[in-house]
Amino acid sequence: MTYLYSIGEYFLMLKGVFGRMTKGSVLRSLIFKEINDLILGSMGIVAFLSFFIGAVVAIQTALNLNNPLIPKTLVAYAARQSVILEFAPTFISIIMAGKVGSFITSSIGSMRVTEQIDALEVMGINSKNYLIFPKIVAMFTYPFVIAISMFLGIAGAYSAAVFGGFVSSDQFILGLQDDFIPFHLVYAFVKTLLFAFILSTVPAYHGYYMKGGALEVGQAATTSFVWTSVVLIVTNYFVTQLLLS
Amino acid sequence: MIEVENLKKGFKGEQILKGINYTFERGKTNLIIGQSGSGKSVFLKCMLGLFKPEEGTIKYDGKPYSNFSDEEQRELRKDIGMLFQGGALFDSMTVAENVMFPLKMFTKQKKKESMARVREVLDRVNLEGAEDKMPSEISGGMQKRVAIARAIVNEPKYLFCDEPNSGLDPTTATVIDKLIQKITHENQITTVIITHDMNSVLEIGERIAFLKEGLLAWKGTKDEIFQTDDETVTDFVYSSDLFKKVREAQLKGY
Numbered sequence: 285m286t287y288l289y290s291i292g293e294y295f296l297m298l299k300g301v302f303g304r305m306t307k308g309s310v311l312r313s314l315i316f317k318e319i320n321d322l323i324l325g326s327m328g329i330v331a332f333l334s335f336f337i338g339a340v341v342a343i344q345t346a347l348n349l350n351n352p353l354i355p356k357t358l359v360a361y362a363a364r365q366s367v368i369l370e371f372a373p374t375f376i377s378i379i380m381a382g383k384v385g386s387f388i389t390s391s392i393g394s395m396r397v398t399e400q401i402d403a404l405e406v407m408g409i410n411s412k413n414y415l416i417f418p419k420i421v422a423m424f425t426y427p428f429v430i431a432i433s434m435f436l437g438i439a440g441a442y443s444a445a446v447f448g449g450f451v452s453s454d455q456f457i458l459g460l461q462d463d464f465i466p467f468h469l470v471y472a473f474v475k476t477l478l479f480a481f482i483l484s485t486v487p488a489y490h491g492y493y494m495k496g497g498a499l500e501v502g503q504a505a506t507t508s509f510v511w512t513s514v515v516l517i518v519t520n521y522f523v524t525q526l527l528l529s
Numbered sequence: 530m531i532e533v534e535n536l537k538k539g540f541k542g543e544q545i546l547k548g549i550n551y552t553f554e555r556g557k558t559n560l561i562i563g564q565s566g567s568g569k570s571v572f573l574k575c576m577l578g579l580f581k582p583e584e585g586t587i588k589y590d591g592k593p594y595s596n597f598s599d600e601e602q603r604e605l606r607k608d609i610g611m612l613f614q615g616g617a618l619f620d621s622m623t624v625a626e627n628v629m630f631p632l633k634m635f636t637k638q639k640k641k642e643s644m645a646r647v648r649e650v651l652d653r654v655n656l657e658g659a660e661d662k663m664p665s666e667i668s669g670g671m672q673k674r675v676a677i678a679r680a681i682v683n684e685p686k687y688l689f690c691d692e693p694n695s696g697l698d699p700t701t702a703t704v705i706d707k708l709i710q711k712i713t714h715e716n717q718i719t720t721v722i723i724t725h726d727m728n729s730v731l732e733i734g735e736r737i738a739f740l741k742e743g744l745l746a747w748k749g750t751k752d753e754i755f756q757t758d759d760e761t762v763t764d765f766v767y768s769s770d771l772f773k774k775v776r777e778a779q780l781k782g783y
């Protein structure tokens with residue numbers, strides 16, 4: 285019952301977010317600020333993780349290729365497929381649920397407990413639009429993050445495979461081009477956009493409707509991470525079922 | 530002037546406000562007193578429209594608030610200034626940006642004009658020179674003064690203060706009280722102040738409403754509150770030793 289209530293409340297919140305708009309000039313500067321905080325601020329960790337995960341995938345595949353009948357190009361093929369299909373869009377989004385998600389929950393949540401949201405409402409400002417809309421718009425640039433993650437993941441795989449002496453550079457490049465299906469990229473970016481929306485709105489919900497004080501802000505951030513991950517994984521399942529099978 | 534008629538509000542079966550009738554006058558400090566948990570904040574939030582009351586009407590200068598359209602409510606909100614218990618300053622903005630915020634959102638003023646107005650109100654609350662500080666860098670008393678500046682920057686007709694001096698030392702608390710009173714008189718604002726601080730009552734209690742168990746238990750002025758024999762009131766007023774002594778002295782005829 286309480287879950288149903290929360291889901292209803294979440295959609296009512298979304299209705300409010302797209303309700304009465306905040307003054308344009310104000311909104312614009314808020315969006316730039318969010319792009320800076322949410323997107324640019326995450327680039328470092330995303331780049332770092334992507335590179336090393338790509339590298340590990342390549343090494344794992346190479347080490348398991350003992351059969352001489354299987355071509356070495358498979359190392360690059362496997363790295364490309366896993367990075368594009370899952371590691372970049374899904375795995376990085378889970379990381380972002382921890383980083384960006386808890387940041388959103390705790391920043392909105394602390395505004396709630398210190399009555400800053402009430403202050404906005406008393407002034408006649410649509411606080412849902414003011415606080416959440418710029419985050420949703422900023423997250424529309426999230427596909428760029430994932431694109432960079434894909435690129436660096438494959439670069440990491442290349443480095444590990446070629447400099448680690450598992451395959452030659454030519455073999456790797458050849459493998460990268462093996463059986464490439466462009467629709468896989470469409471699939472990856474469709475789900476990235478959905479994930480972007482989830483990453484901005486689910487944590488926002490947990491912050492906006494939280495009750496209590498400073499201690500509860502921390503708890504809300506944790507709960508928010510759990511639920512954002514759950515929603516991401518479930519969405520991933522349905523999108524994959526829908527688009528790939 | 531704000532008239533409240535038969536205001537009722539509860540949460541999940543528990544009735545908090547059980548039918549309140551009261552009129553807040555213009556140009557006066559109107560105090561709402563009562564114990565913690567007696568529903569003072571709920572009362573205030575009903576008047577602000579942050580809570581929807583189950584019954585009753587609230588009239589702002591004769592116009593009923595519950596019947597206002599969304600547009601009218603928004604217009605009214607521009608005439609309202611609110612001082613929250615903790616100040617509720619936006620902690621991502623500087624002092625000047627906080628005070629300028631209502632101007633930026635609701636007026637077409639140029640930045641220069643707004644800044645002049647911001648300086649003017651900051652002067653008024655004795656905070657000249659603090660424009661570029663962040664809320665976290667200034668003391669609690671200064672934060673309250675910034676919050677007052679933000680509440681009055683758009684020249685509101687109605688000012689609401691929820692425990693304006695909670696968490697402040699007695700000297701600073703008195704400064705804040707006096708400041709609110711001065712602004713109320715000079716700008717002829719209808720000011721509503723929630724407090725459970727008897728010092729405030731003594732300082733600025735021009736009109737007092739005493740809230741108990743969801744009802745208006747007593748109303749009067751600060752002179753009357755120290756004269757009354759009404760037990761519900763005296764129990765509350767003389768719960769502090771200091772005021773007990775004052776009372777004894779009064780009764781002995783000093």
Ligand SMILES: Nc1ncnc2c1ncn2[C@@H]1O[C@H](COP(=O)(O)OP(=O)(O)O)[C@@H](O)[C@H]1O
Nearest residue numbers: 540541545563564565566567568569570571572
């Ligand atoms: N949003 C809310 N939901 C449920 N109960 C509330 C809410 N706000 C206040 N209450 C209850 O109303 C009562 C009065 O609270 P309040 O008005 O904050 O008291 P105070 O007089 O100290 O300001 C309390 O028992 C409180 O638990």
Ligand SMILES: [Mg+2]
Nearest residue numbers: 569570571691
């Ligand atoms: Mg209160």
